[in-house]
Amino acid sequence: MENKLAVxxxxxxxxxxxxxxxxxxxxxxxxxxxxxxxxxxxxIPASTLSFHLKELSFAGLISSRQVSRFxxxxxxxxxxxxxxxxxx
Amino acid sequence: MENKLAVxxxxxxxxxxxxxxxxxxxxxxxxxxxxxxxxxxxxIPASTLSFHLKELSFAGLISSRQVSRFxxxxxxxxxxxxxxxxxx
DNA sequence: ACATTATTTCTATATTTATGGAAATATAGA
DNA sequence: TCTATATTTCCATAAATATAGAAATAATGT
Numbered sequence: 001m002e003n004k005l006a007v008x009x010x011x012x013x014x015x016x017x018x019x020x021x022x023x024x025x026x027x028x029x030x031x032x033x034x035x036x037x038x039x040x041x042x043x044i045p046a047s048t049l050s051f052h053l054k055e056l057s058f059a060g061l062i063s064s065r066q067v068s069r070f071x072x073x074x075x076x077x078x079x080x081x082x083x084x085x086x087x088x
Numbered sequence: 089m090e091n092k093l094a095v096x097x098x099x100x101x102x103x104x105x106x107x108x109x110x111x112x113x114x115x116x117x118x119x120x121x122x123x124x125x126x127x128x129x130x131x132i133p134a135s136t137l138s139f140h141l142k143e144l145s146f147a148g149l150i151s152s153r154q155v156s157r158f159x160x161x162x163x164x165x166x167x168x169x170x171x172x173x174x175x176x
Numbered sequence: 177a178c179a180t181t182a183t184t185t186c187t188a189t190a191t192t193t194a195t196g197g198a199a200a201t202a203t204a205g206a
Numbered sequence: 207t208c209t210a211t212a213t214t215t216c217c218a219t220a221a222a223t224a225t226a227g228a229a230a231t232a233a234t235g236t
Contacts, residue, residue: 003104003107003108003111004104007102007103007104010098010101010102011102011103011223013098013175014095014099014102015095016091016092016095017224019091019094019095019098020091034182034183035182035183036181036182045225045226045227046182046183047183047184047225047226047227047228048224048225048226050184050185051185051224051225051226052224053183053184055223066232068182068233069180069181069182069183069232069233069234070181070183070233071183080175084175084176087101087168087172099193105194122212122213123214124211124212124213133196134196134213135197135198135214135215135216136194136195136196138213138214138215139193139196139214141213141214142214143193154202156203156204156212157202157203157210157211157212158203158213159212
């Protein structure tokens with residue numbers, strides 16, 4: 001992994017809301033959680049949440065899939081493991 | 089470890105210059121490196137470097153000790169390990 | 177087609193963080 | 207004490223990031 005990529009991954013979770021979101025998604029497991037459920041659980045306004053989800057997605061730490069009108073987000077363990085490996 | 093503390097640690101290395109500094113100090117081992125040597129190696133102006141070193145110190149990721157006119161900085165492995173543990 | 181619900185994009189604004197020159201401070205040798 | 211060198215603090219400025227309301231888009235069932 002390269003420095004810049006590592007910084008991107010780190011930046012994406014170096015933020016309270018995003019770290020909470022990520023950890024919540026880790027707990028949620030493979031099925032993940034719909035955006036609305038995340039926002040409700042963490043009390044984050046929809047547009048703010050969307051901004052953070054985009055950041056995490058862009059960094060590759062989470063992925064999403066559409067289920068009817070909902071968009072389910074789930075944690076990407078591999079990306080996180082890659083980061084941990086780089087830091088060690 | 090608590091969320092806010094983790095964010096603080098993450099923020100301190102979620103920055104290109106600081107991640108480079110930290111990694112350089114990990115390589116340097118227990119003896120560490122003087123501020124000037126770090127700045128020279130990484131081509132960072134003194135005042136900018138000082139700012140970043142303060143950030144890393146504040147987060148507890150590095151520590152410093154004075155040796156004559158030099159200030160040697162070294163990596164704090166424990167802090168990093170604590171962070172990694174939290175993220176896993 | 178319409179109404180409903182979920183999510184995102186747009187936009188402005190606020191806040192935080194980074195940068196580096198100049199001046200100040202600290203340490204030590206002559 | 208004077209001088210040289212190392213590092214930090216001060217300061218202004220620039221750049222990046224976060225926030226959230228309002229409007230737009232998307233998906234679905236009726």
